[in-house]
Amino acid sequence: MRCTSSICCAIVGAIACVLSLRATVLADPLDIAEIHAGAKTEVTNSGWNYDRYPELPRLEPKKKMLVADLQGPGVIRLLHFTRHNPDELGARSVVLEIWYDDSQEPAVHCPLADFFGDGCNGMSMDYCSRFLECAPRCYNCYIPMPFKSRARVYLRNDADRKFTNYSFVEWERLPEWNDKLGYFHATYNRKCFQLTPDATETFLEVNGAGHILGRQFSIATEEPLFKNFEICMEGNNEIDIDGQERKIDYLGSEDSFTFSWGFRKTFVGPRAGITLIQNKTPYLLSVYRFHDHLPIRFDESIKWKISWTAEKQVPNRADWMKAVAGGGCWIDYAAVYYWYQTAPGGYSHQPLPPIAERAKPICKPDDNKATDAAGDAKESVPQGEYIELRALLGKLKKHREQKGMSLSDVAASSGMDRSAVSRLENGVYLNPTVDTLYRYAQAVGADIGFCVRVLV
Secondary structure (H helix, E strand, O other): OOHHHOHHHHHHHHHHHHHHHHHHHHOOOOHHHOOOOOOOEEEEEEOOOOOOOOOOOOEOOOEEEEEEEEEOOEEEEEEEEEOOOOHHHHHHHEEEEEEEOOOOOOOEEEEHHHHOOOHHHHOOOOEEOOOEEEEOOEEEEOOOEEEOOEEEEEEEEOOOOOEOOOEEEEEEEOOOOOOOOOEEEEEEEEEEEEOOOOOEEEEEEEEOOEEEEEEEEEEEEOOHHHHHHOOHHHOEEEEEEOOEEEEEEEOOHHHHOOOOOOOOOOEEOOOEEEEEEEOOOOEEEEEEEEOOOOOEEEOOEEEEEEEOOOOOOOOOOHHHHHHHHOOOOEEEEEEEEEEEEOOOOOOOOOOOOOHHHHOOOOOOOOOOOOOOOOOEOOOOOOHHHHHHHHHHHHHHHHHHHHOOOOHHHHHHHHOOOHHHHHHHHOOOOOOEOHHHHHHHHHHOOOOOOOOOOOOO
C-alpha cells in the first residue's frame, strides 16, 4: 500500500509543491514576464495511440519505445510519464534511457521509479520537489537537459507484458550551442552488503569535468539493530574530488541529506525530502537531496563513498559484532545520482539485474554460491570449528600488530581488499577458504598447518 493514503502526507506534499514553485519563481521574478521573440515551445507524444495519432508507438513487452528524437541545439524542459500498473511490476521493469548527440552510451540509464525518487520499488509518497514530482499516477521531471545536436528519449520495457502508457516531452530549440553547457546524466547503482564497522562502499565514480546536481537513496534492511536506521546513518559521506581524498566529508549520512539525528519522519522540501520511512520489517527508507544552490564541482574526477570506519560511538557495540558474526547486518542501497558533465556520454552504467531481482526490497547475495570475492565459502560451519578458526585468526592478527603492519599493508601484500582483511580478522567471513588463510598468513610472515584428530 502506498503512503498516499495518509492525509498528512498529502498535505505535506501540497505544501512542498507551493514552496518549490515559489522558490523557482522568486529566483528571477521577471523572467516569466520576458517575451522571447521567435522562441517556440515544442511537444512530442508517445505511448498513447488510442487518440488522434494511432501511429504512436506503444510500450510493448521486451522492447524500447521511442519517446522523443530531437534535433539540436535544444533543451528538454519537461519529461512526463504515466505510472504503470501494477506498481510492484512496473516500477523497476520500465527503464528510462536518454542518449545525446552521437554517443555510444546512454547518459541516463535508470529504472523509471527510482529516477523519480519513487523509492523501494514504487512505495514512496506522492511529493513535489524543485526538480522531480511523484504526482498522482504520473511522474514529472523539470531538470533542464541541454543537447548540442541530438537527444533521444526512450522507455525500455523489460517485462513480458505490455504497459498502458502516455509520455510526452516539452522542449525548445536554442539559437546556438553554448560550450559551457553540460549534459545531464543519471545512473542507478544498487548494492547489498554486510554493514560492519570497517565498511566503506563506493557509490559513484565519474571521470571528466562537471558537477553533481543531487542524489536519491532507497535503503532496505531486515536487521533489527538497524530499526529507525540507527548505525546506518552513521556512515560518513566522503567525496574525493580531482584526486584529493575527502575534499568534502559529511559526518553522518542523514546530515549529508540536510537532516539531523536520524531519519525521523516523512518530510518533503524543494531540495531535500524523506518520502518513505517504514519502521517494521523490512525497514524501508527513501530520501533525496539536490545541490542546485551550490553544485559539487569537479574538473577531472569525483568519487563518492560512504564509510563507517571513523565513527567512534558505535563500532564497539557487542550486539552489532554478535549480529555480524552470526551472518546478519545486511543492508540494501539503491542509489541514483544526477550530474552534469562536459561529455555527452561515455559513462559505464551498472548492468540491471533481472526484473524479479529488481523488485525485491533486499537483493542479498546468493547464500548458495560456492565462494565470494573475498574467499568466503558461504557455508555455515559448526560452532566448535568456528571457535578454533577465530582463535587462529586472533593469533595471526596479534602477529600482524606485533610486526607493526596495518590492514592496508596486509591487503597490498596478499592481494585482498582492505575491507576483506578486516572482515576476516573480525569473524565476518564465517568459512574462509584455505587459500584465503594462507594468503593472509604469508602476508604477515607466518605459516599455518593442519593436524588430524582421531574421533573415538
